[in-house]
Amino acid sequence: MxxxxxxxxxxxxxxxxxxxxxxxxxxxxxxxxxxxxxxxxxxxxxxxxxxxxxxxxxxxxxxxxxxxxxxxxxAGTERSVTLFNCFVMGTIPDSMGGIFDMLKEAALTMQQGGGIGYDFSTIRPKGAKVKGVAADASGPLSFMDVW
Incomplete structure (x- = not known):
């Protein structure tokens, strides 16, 4: 042994x-x-x-x-899991719907045991104006906490 x-x-x-x-x-x-x-x-x-x-x-x-x-x-467990360690995910759209679609994709990937990597630079910075809602953006860090 x-x-x-x-x-x-x-x-x-x-x-x-x-x-x-x-x-x-x-x-x-x-x-x-x-x-x-x-x-x-x-x-x-x-x-x-x-x-x-x-x-x-x-x-x-x-x-x-x-x-x-x-x-x-x-491997060899017959469980429904991925054998890939890491996934480089798509671009995160700078919209609430797009952000949460990507979060769902991440959650499903992690459920199967995979790790994820995202580029959050596409989300507007904290304090940037958000048209149509008269508000400021919370920035990418606030969404990273959700991940």
Whole structure:
């Protein structure tokens, strides 16, 4: 059985990457179980899965290769999650409706386990006039708090 080099490494594996049942009971009892789960899932899409699974397992063993966190957490779990870590999202329109449409998109992406990145520079600065409502804009920082 592989030993973690530091207690914090084992804690992070247990909290974020170890496959568990909904009640918290571990399905991956060891880190080798996690490597086997990931290797099996990655090999499943190959033409010869039985040939590729041991190769993927060998790459993962002893932490020689660490896939992205979403792959480690989600591959082989049959859960409806993304295996991509980060998404660069579209431009945020400078309107209340557009801002909240992007917020909804972000929420749905994060629900599937993905991280998001947005460029808030398209939202007018704090104090800028907002036509039609006789008010000043609250600026991008106020919307960043919502994210």
């Amino acid at each position: 592989t030993r973690f080099t530091a207690p914090i490494a084992e804690q992070i594996w247990d909290m974020k990457y170890r496959f568990k049942q909904a009640d918290g009971t571990p399905i991956d009892t060891t880190v080798e179980d996690s490597w086997r789960r990931i290797a099996r899932a990655l090999a499943a899409v190959e033409t010869a899965p039985a040939e590729w699974e041991p190769k993927f397992y060998d790459a993962l063993s002893d932490f020689k290769f660490l896939p992205a966190g979403r792959i480690t957490a989600g």
